[in-house]
Amino acid sequence: MSNQTEHGSSRSHSMKKIAVASMIGTLIEFYDFLIYGTAAALVFAKVFFPSLGQSSGTVLALATFGVAFVARPLGSVIFGHFGDRLGRKKTLVSTLLLMGLSTVAIGLLPTAESIGIWAPVALVTLRIVQGLAVGGEWAGAALLTSENATPASRGTFAVFPQLGASLAFSLASATYLIIALTISAESFLAWGWRIPFLASSALVVVGLMVRFTIEETIEFKKTVERKEIVRAPIAETFREQGGQVVLCALAMMPTFAFFYVGAVYMTTYATGTLGLGKTTVLAVGIAGGLSWAATTIVGSVWSDRFDRHDVILVGGLVSATVGLVLFPIIDIGTPLSFLIGIVLMLGSLGFAYGPMGALFPETFATRYRYSAAGISYSLGGVLGGAVIPLVASSVVTSFGSYALGLLLTATALVGCASVLALRRLKSAGGIKSLEAVEPLGSIAETLPIGNLSRRRP
Template sequence: MIDETPSVAAKSAVPSDAGTSSGGDGPESLRRVAVASFIGTAIEFYDFYIYGTAAALVLNEAFFPNLTPLNATLASFSTYAVAFAARPIGSVVFGHFGDRVGRKSVLVASLLLMGLSTALVGLLPGYGTWGIWAPLLLVLLRFLQGIGLGGEWGGAALLAVEHAPRGRRGLYAAFPQLGPSVGFFAATGIFWLLSATLDDDAFRSWGWRVPFLLSFLLVAVGLFVRLKISETPVFARVMARQEASKAPALDVLRRHPRELLLGAGGMVVAYGLFYTATTYCLSYATTSLGVPRATMLALSLVACLFLAAGTWLAATRSDAGGRRRLVLVGTGLAVVWGLVLFPLLDTEQPVLMALALGGALFCMGVVYGPMGAYLPELFSTRVRYSGASLAYNLGGVLGGAVSPLVATRLQSGFGSASVGWYVSAMAVVSLLCVLALPETRERELT
C-alpha cells in the first residue's frame, strides 16, 4: 500500500526555482527523466497493444470458439474494450496517490500492475481447457491492465513536463508521447516475426502467448530505470507547503469540469484514429479482404513510423507554435483522412494500404504529440495528475473502447465507407472541443 504521509525528504529537497522550471536540474538528470518517461510508456503501451493485436488475430478462437465468427470477433473486441472502461478508474486511484504522495512511487506501482497482468494473459489456458473460466479470467486481467494504464500516462507526462524548463515542455513531453509508437512497433514486430516463422497451427496454439510472456522481462527493465529518478520539483514544492489535495478527483470535478470534458473530447480523435487504423483494420483486412496476416502486420509496422514522425514533429514544434494550434491542424487533417482511409485500404494494393494506415496514424500523431504538455498545462499542480489522467482516459472510452465495435457493426451493415465517415465525425467532435479550449504554452505550472 502506498503511504499517503508526505515525506521529510520531499519537504526538504525542493529546489529554489521549483514551480517555474527545472533549471536546477542538470543535463544528466533531465536526460534520465526523459529516458524514464519514454521507457515506461513504451513498455506499458507494448503490454496494452499486444492484447489488441491478439484480439484481432486469435483471441476470438482461443476463448470464444462456440460463437459465430462475427460474434466471436465482437466478443474479442468487447474484452478489449473492458480495459478502456477501467482506465478512468485507474486515473482516479493512481491520480489520488500521485497528487498526494508523488509521481514516482505511483509510476512504479502502475508499471507492476500492468506488466504482471499482461504476462498472466500469456499463461492463461484457453476455453478448451478451462471452459467458461477462461474468458472470465481474461476479462479480469484485461480490466487490471486498464487500471494500470489509467495511472501510467498522466504520471509519465507529468514526470517530463514538471521537470522540463518552461520553454521546452513540449520537447520533454515528446518522450513519453513517443512511448506508444515504440510500444506499438515492438508489439506488431514481434507478432509479425512469429507469423513469419511459425505455421498457423503453432501460432494459434502457443505462438501468440510469447509476446505476453516477454512482459516479465520488460517490467524488470522498466523498474530498474524508474527507481533511479527523483520526484518532480513542481510537486515537491506542493508537498513542502503541505498544499496537496485531500480529494484530487473531486477537486477536478469542482474546479476544472470544463477542462476535463473538453480535454477528453479533444483526445477522442486520437484514440479513434489509432484503434480504427490498427486493431479494426487488422481484423477487417485479414478477414473481409483476405490479406495475409504477415502482410498486414508488415504494413502496420510501416504505418507506425508515420505515427512516430507526426508525434515528434508536433510535440517539439508546440513549444514555438503553440499546443492548441497544432492539435487543431491534426484534427482538421483527420476529418479529411477519414474519408479516404477505406477507399485506399479496399484497393488491396500494399503501397496504397500503407498510405491509408500511415496517413491515419500521422494525423493521430499530430494531435497526440502536443497533448503530452497540453493536458497537464490545463490543470493546477494540486490536481494535475488526476485531471490530466482523467481527461486522457475518458477520451479513450469514447474514442478507443467503442471504435472497433462500432466499426465492425458499421462495416457489416453499411460497408467500409461508413467506418471512414465515423472516423471523420470523431475528428469533428475533437476539433470543436479544442476550439473551446485556450492556448497554454505560456502558462506557469504553478
C-alpha cells in the first residue's frame, strides 16, 4: 500500500510539472511575441521608420508584425520534424531558447537614426526568427499535456498551454502600462519601449529551468518503443490527413483574426480614430486578456463534459454574434464602451480556443502529430492573424468600421463550418484519435475546477 501511495504521489507530481511547464512556456513565448505587436503599434513607426511619417510608418510597422505569421508555418515544419523524430521535450527547449534570444536582440537593436536602413532590416530578420520559434511552440506544449492525460480529462489539461496566449497579452499590456505611467513619453520613445524585450530574458531562464525538469510524453515513448518514427513527418501528414490539416487551420482562423485585430489593430484604432489615451488602451488590454483566460478555462472544462466539436461550435457562434455588435459599441468612443467591446471580443474566443488544445492532438496520428498540429495552427495564424489585421485599416477606410466587424463574423462562420466537417470525418472514422493513457495524476490536484471535467454518463 505504501509503494502504491508513493507511486501515485510521484506521478501526480510529474503531472503538475508538465502542466506548469506547458503553461509557463507558452506564456513566455506569446509574451515575447505580443510585446512586439504593442511596440509596433505605439513606437516602431518613429523608431525604425521615421522617414515615412506617422501614418505610413505605422502601416509598415504593423506589416513587420505580420511577417512572423508567414514564418510560423516554416517553424512548424522544422520543429515539428524534430518534435516527431527526437521528442517533444528537446524541441520545446529549443523553441523557448530561440524566442528568448531573438526577443532580447530586438530590445538591443540600434534605431534607424543610428544605423539607417539596417535597423528595419535587422528588425524584420529578428521578427522572422520569433515567428519560427512560436511556430514550433504551441503544438509541442499542447502535446505535452494531451499525450499524458486520460481521455476523460484531456480537455481540462489542455487549458494549461491554452492559457499562455491570453495571460501573455494581459502581462504584455500590464508591462507597457507600468512603463507608460512611470516614465515620460519622450523617455518611452527613447528607451522605455526596450524594457519589456530585455526583461523577457528573466522569464526565459525560468521557463528553461522548468522545461529541463520534465520527462518525455508517454505516447512519444510508446512510438519509439514500437519503432514507428517516420523519416518525413510533414510529408506523411499531408499524404494521410491533409484534409484535416486544412479544416483545423480554418477552425483556428477566427481565434487569430479576433485576437490580433483586438490586440494590435485596435490599439492604433483606439488611440488614432477614437482619441483614447495610451494608458486607457493598455488597461483595457489587461481586462481583455483576463476575459479570454476565463472563457478558455470554461471551454476547456466543458469539452470534457460535452462533445468537443459542439463546444467549439457554440464558441464560434458566440464570436460571430460579437462581430456584429462590436463596432457599434466601440464606436461610441468612450473608455467604457471600448472596454465592453474588447472584453466581448476577446472573451468570446475562449469557448472555442480552449478545447482546441485537445481536439488538434486527437485529430492526428502520433507518429506525425507534432508536425500536423503545428502546421494546422500556423496556417490558421497566417489566414487570421496576418491577413485580417493587415487589411483591417483598408477595410475600415473604404467601407467603415462595421465592415470589419462583418469580416470577423465571416471568419467565425467559416470556422464553425470547418468544425462541423471535422465532426463528420470523426463519425465516418476519418480521425485518428489519441490512445488512452495511464493518468499521471488527478487534474483536480492541479486545477481547482477539475471535478467539473467528468463526462456525463
